[in-house]
Amino acid sequence: MKILVCVKIIKGEINPFDASALECALQLSKDVTVLSMGPKSCEEALLPLTRLGAKVVLISDAAYAGSDTLVTARILSAAIGRLDYDLVLCGRQSVDGDTAQVGPMLAQKLGCGLITNALKIEIADTKVLASTRMGEESAPLPAVVTIERGYILRFPSIFSKAGTVGIWDNSVLGLDKEQCGLAGSPTRVLESFENERGKRKCKFISMAELAPLVEKLKKQERRAEAKAESGVKLSSVWTAGSAVYEKAAEIAEEVVLIDETDPVKIAKMAKEKQPEVILWNADLQGRRDAPIAAAILETGLCADCTRLETDGETLFMYRPAQGGNITAKIKCVTKPQMATVRTASASSDIIVSGGKGVADKAEKLEALAEEFGASLGASRGLVDMNGAPYERQIGLTGKTVSPKIYIAVGISGAIHHTCAIEGAETVIAINPDKDARIFEYADYGVLEEF
Numbered sequence: 001m002k003i004l005v006c007v008k009i010i011k012g013e014i015n016p017f018d019a020s021a022l023e024c025a026l027q028l029s030k031d032v033t034v035l036s037m038g039p040k041s042c043e044e045a046l047l048p049l050t051r052l053g054a055k056v057v058l059i060s061d062a063a064y065a066g067s068d069t070l071v072t073a074r075i076l077s078a079a080i081g082r083l084d085y086d087l088v089l090c091g092r093q094s095v096d097g098d099t100a101q102v103g104p105m106l107a108q109k110l111g112c113g114l115i116t117n118a119l120k121i122e123i124a125d126t127k128v129l130a131s132t133r134m135g136e137e138s139a140p141l142p143a144v145v146t147i148e149r150g151y152i153l154r155f156p157s158i159f160s161k162a163g164t165v166g167i168w169d170n171s172v173l174g175l176d177k178e179q180c181g182l183a184g185s186p187t188r189v190l191e192s193f194e195n196e197r198g199k200r201k202c203k204f205i206s207m208a209e210l211a212p213l214v215e216k217l218k219k220q221e222r223r224a225e226a227k228a229e230s231g232v233k234l235s236s237v238w239t240a241g242s243a244v245y246e247k248a249a250e251i252a253e254e255v256v257l258i259d260e261t262d263p264v265k266i267a268k269m270a271k272e273k274q275p276e277v278i279l280w281n282a283d284l285q286g287r288r289d290a291p292i293a294a295a296i297l298e299t300g301l302c303a304d305c306t307r308l309e310t311d312g313e314t315l316f317m318y319r320p321a322q323g324g325n326i327t328a329k330i331k332c333v334t335k336p337q338m339a340t341v342r343t344a345s346a347s348s349d350i351i352v353s354g355g356k357g358v359a360d361k362a363e364k365l366e367a368l369a370e371e372f373g374a375s376l377g378a379s380r381g382l383v384d385m386n387g388a389p390y391e392r393q394i395g396l397t398g399k400t401v402s403p404k405i406y407i408a409v410g411i412s413g414a415i416h417h418t419c420a421i422e423g424a425e426t427v428i429a430i431n432p433d434k435d436a437r438i439f440e441y442a443d444y445g446v447l448e449e450f
């Protein structure tokens, strides 16, 4: 069983999802090759992986710098095409780009089967079987599988010796340089700026005032949701699935709901009818299907947009970007312009959401939720330390919610979290740190330990 593992080095460290994929590969086979694309400086972080018995290749060329997900998949598939393989494993996503697009795009470029969000995999004859976040799945080999963060990467044995990292530049891959890097990438970041959206004026109250306040808010009528209608609209937008219909209607005169779920067929229809824009829901299914269609159409895809705008021709897509409080405005220079879009999931009227700060107070948090008849939410900080199941996660990589009352307990308020609670009618934060960012996004604050 020959396994290739795609690994990204981020700030000198292996992307945690890729570390999980590598451990998974090492458990399945002794014939493992790590492929990483990045600057030459990544060699130092990749070298220790040779001590695990893996062959390691760094794909590095100045012409590849600034590649977006489509171009990364193009370059990786060219490299993989030079190797023998039965299985390609990728981490579910990189923790900096966070798009989860490269794996599905790679599968499409390689013409392989695809399984995403695998928690555990095994090989049975000529098939890969996987338990995924969407259920049990299988695919014939060769296949691409994206792996969740369940496997813990082993340490090398003290007796192991380091090997060498092979370096492949464009003289090896022979790609058209115009099709690589920033120049070849169909998505462009136009600007990045501090996100002011969702900011609220916080009134501080005491813990004793919390319950009466919640009771009062519960009795109030819900405000009608403000629609972000834009004056200038695109003439027509396609949506894959009805979840993004409303978002599409805000920026288009006509919304065409695609009567097809297979992304390969959707891409075929788009080739024939040439729509300007296709929008997908940023759920697990949309995040898997949209990259497949984008890879077929060779078009740009912006992941997990929280806001859309248009000047009547171009679609401007906004998403939180790496580095915290920054929002990036992105456009796509190819057609159709494509995006996966966050939509608020149907959520209960009241959510009590726990963060890392109350990781050891699960019972107290549950009691508070019960007292207010609320459902439970969580920050990624809490989910990552196994303090809550992923299904509860609210934020960029979890759910977007719009409850009547959102109570954030022990949550610092990173943009990745606050971007998903903009639609909450009232936000209440409980946190002893007066400088916590969550208070800038809360209507009421309790400056006390929970």
Ligand SMILES: Cc1cc2nc3c(=O)[nH]c(=O)nc-3n(C[C@H](O)[C@H](O)[C@H](O)COP(=O)(O)OP(=O)(O)OC[C@H]3O[C@@H](n4cnc5c(N)ncnc54)[C@H](O)[C@@H]3O)c2cc1C
Pocket (backbone or CB within 6 Å): 095, 096, 097, 098, 322, 354, 355, 356, 357, 358, 378, 379, 380, 381, 382, 393, 394, 395, 396, 397, 398, 399, 409, 410, 411, 412, 413, 414, 415, 416, 417, 430, 431, 432, 433, 436, 448, 449, 450
């Ligand atoms: C690409 C990407 C995607 C991400 N996606 C998400 C996402 O979907 N959702 C998400 O939430 N995050 C996401 N994150 C992570 C995000 O940036 C933050 O790291 C995370 O939200 C922090 O979680 P936290 O607020 O629970 O923990 P921390 O930032 O550690 O904050 C804990 C807070 O608890 C407070 N506290 C301590 N003790 C108490 C107490 N007794 N009572 C009350 N408060 C207390 C502290 O003052 C502190 O403010 C993402 C990050 C990246 C890079």
